[in-house]
Amino acid sequence: MPSEAPIGVIDSGAGGLSVLKKIRELMPNEELIYVADSWFAPYGEKPTEDIRRRCFENMGFFDLQHIKALVLACNTATAAAVKELRALYRIPIIGMEPAIKPASELTRTGVIGVMATAGTLDSDKYLDLQSMYTDKVEIITRACPGLVDEIEKIEPDEGEIIKLVTEYTEEFLDRGGDTLVLGCTHYALISDIIRDIVGSNVVLVDTGMAVAKELRRRLLENDLLSDSLKTGRLSFFTSGNVQEQKALLSRYWGEEIEVLRYLNFILTI
Numbered sequence: 001m002p003s004e005a006p007i008g009v010i011d012s013g014a015g016g017l018s019v020l021k022k023i024r025e026l027m028p029n030e031e032l033i034y035v036a037d038s039w040f041a042p043y044g045e046k047p048t049e050d051i052r053r054r055c056f057e058n059m060g061f062f063d064l065q066h067i068k069a070l071v072l073a074c075n076t077a078t079a080a081a082v083k084e085l086r087a088l089y090r091i092p093i094i095g096m097e098p099a100i101k102p103a104s105e106l107t108r109t110g111v112i113g114v115m116a117t118a119g120t121l122d123s124d125k126y127l128d129l130q131s132m133y134t135d136k137v138e139i140i141t142r143a144c145p146g147l148v149d150e151i152e153k154i155e156p157d158e159g160e161i162i163k164l165v166t167e168y169t170e171e172f173l174d175r176g177g178d179t180l181v182l183g184c185t186h187y188a189l190i191s192d193i194i195r196d197i198v199g200s201n202v203v204l205v206d207t208g209m210a211v212a213k214e215l216r217r218r219l220l221e222n223d224l225l226s227d228s229l230k231t232g233r234l235s236f237f238t239s240g241n242v243q244e245q246k247a248l249l250s251r252y253w254g255e256e257i258e259v260l261r262y263l264n265f266i267l268t269i
Contacts, residue, residue, distance in 0.1 A: 007031065008033050008062040013151075016185050034234070038239060052081040055085060070089070071094045071211060099210070110137050117183075181206075185206075188208060
């Protein structure tokens, strides 16, 4: 596998951009291919088997791109499929998991919160992780139905987002929580809104940079880190409506980007 091969990054929609930005910041010379699987979104409320099957379908596309590593920039997809993907593919595959460990080390009150999708919170992977810390800290978990859907809208209703975040953080704040884990990559896109609601005394924890650093470590370990001196190419693909996703991804990326559509692993403009 050549070190100049691209890295694949995938999420159900725009959420993974919060991870892609950190990868770009840490390794600007790497070629990156981002897939927003918006046709199948949202992942968080679908059965685990359906999400796992979809992840393998998407790997068919990445196989055609000859990627050297894959980042599952989605907590739900990681919980559903990362073990099975790693068993089949020999490239480094980096997943996401809610940052309970760093949150448990940062808290001063001993109460942390985890905002995530139902698919993440109900997974065996998450429950095993949480069980490692329940004797150290009090963990307030909250599934957040509707929040990803609102973030993914071409014209999101900020008032509705504020309403949902206020509802989903109420118990955490009432119990004296001071450290809040953003257990879905979409939530990092609205961290400013979350910060305004929970207050400056609450520490927000997401895993974007940690994932970027783990990716870099795995690339070094496998002699796959690019030695190019040029800024790496950045490509965006979607399984959904190209024009809608171009508007959505451009807004959260911070500049206008071009988006291509893939269908049955055949690329079309």
